[in-house]
Amino acid sequence: MSFLNTLIPARDGSQTANGAPAARRPRYEITESDAGYSLTVGLPGVSKEGLEITDEGGELTITGKRTAKLPEGLTVLHRESSDAAFRLVVTHDNEVDSEKIGAELKDGVLHVTLAKAESAKARKIAVA
Amino acid sequence: MRYIQFTQPGYRGATSQRFGGRVAAIDSELDWLFGTALNGLAEGSPDSFPVDIYEDKENTYVRAEIPGVSREAVNVEYADGSLSINASRKVKTSEGEKDVALSRQVGIADQVQGDKVSAAYENGILTVTLPRKEEAKPRKINVSVN
Numbered sequence: 710m711s712f713l714n715t716l717i718p719a720r721d722g723s724q725t726a727n728g729a730p731a732a733r734r735p736r737y738e739i740t741e742s743d744a745g746y747s748l749t750v751g752l753p754g755v756s757k758e759g760l761e762i763t764d765e766g767g768e769l770t771i772t773g774k775r776t777a778k779l780p781e782g783l784t785v786l787h788r789e790s791s792d793a794a795f796r797l798v799v800t801h802d803n804e805v806d807s808e809k810i811g812a813e814l815k816d817g818v819l820h821v822t823l824a825k826a827e828s829a830k831a832r833k834i835a836v837a
Numbered sequence: 838m839r840y841i842q843f844t845q846p847g848y849r850g851a852t853s854q855r856f857g858g859r860v861a862a863i864d865s866e867l868d869w870l871f872g873t874a875l876n877g878l879a880e881g882s883p884d885s886f887p888v889d890i891y892e893d894k895e896n897t898y899v900r901a902e903i904p905g906v907s908r909e910a911v912n913v914e915y916a917d918g919s920l921s922i923n924a925s926r927k928v929k930t931s932e933g934e935k936d937v938a939l940s941r942q943v944g945i946a947d948q949v950q951g952d953k954v955s956a957a958y959e960n961g962i963l964t965v966t967l968p969r970k971e972e973a974k975p976r977k978i979n980v981s982v983n
Contacts, residue, residue, distance in 0.1 A: 740929070753902040753961035776960070782893055789887035790902055817904030817961015 732796035735773070739799070743831065745824040746805070752795050753817040760814060762821070764807050771797045771819065804828075884939055888922075892947075897967040899943055904961030906939070913956045913965055918945055920954075920965060948972065 736751040748769075752760070755773035763770045773795040801823070809824035889900040903911070903924050912923040924939045948970035956965045 751904045751961070753904040756960050783891040783898070784893065785889070785891055787888070787890040790889050790900070816906065816958070
């Protein structure tokens with residue numbers, strides 16, 4: 710089965726009534742190996758406390774709220790960043806072992822490892 | 838195969854669906870086209886990063902979003918009213934790991950005590966604190982009225 714059939718980023722329909730995005734999709738990258746998939750997500754300003762990862766019904770959802778708050782009484786001179794939360798939904802089929810999803814957050818980068826289920830691994834069949 | 842790296846959230850309304858290989862491939866191509874076109878400006882090119890500038894009575898603060906760089910690879914320099922932030926990020930490519938240089942220069946209007954500039958890196962955000970020179974601080978002057 711091709712990679713795209715297995716892990717496809719889901720459509721992000723998270724919009725508020727006025728059309729402004731309630732959450733934005735972070736930058737991310739997915740790589741595949743024999744053992745599983747590796748998902749790298751850029752979540753600047755998100756700490757462990759603001760991060761939520763759920764895997765339900767073939768949808769892996771990553772929500773990151775920005776916890777890096779500025780002290781009170783500051784004047785903004787120039788602003789390029791956004792305080793909007795990050796949200797990424799990745800769909801997968803049952804080729805991923807939900808029990809073996811690992812996640813590590815370091816310096817604003819989240820690494821998620823998704824192990825392939827035994828049934829999905831390529832198997833060499835010996836001919837008798 | 839090209840994976841989607843820069844995407845614009847919410848510009849398609851459809852909810853989560855699984856697509857066949859062909860549809861998904863076209864979709865990612867479009868994503869790549871539009872994503873690059875839209876986000877190339879909004880979030881900067883891969884070698885740049887968003888920067889915020891704040892101030893209070895004592896300091897000017899510059900915050901830069903540079904997730905995933907090691908502290909040793911961050912270099913902050915202040916000289917003559919200009920703050921340079923240089924960093925490098927390790928990026929995996931098909932030929933192995935590659936260093937991508939990130940660079941940004943910010944002009945600081947206020948007089949800064951150059952020797953007291955400090956920086957901290959947390960959760961992928963670099964905060965540079967630039968203390969203002971005494972004479973540049975607003976001073977409260979009491980005027981006695983007779």
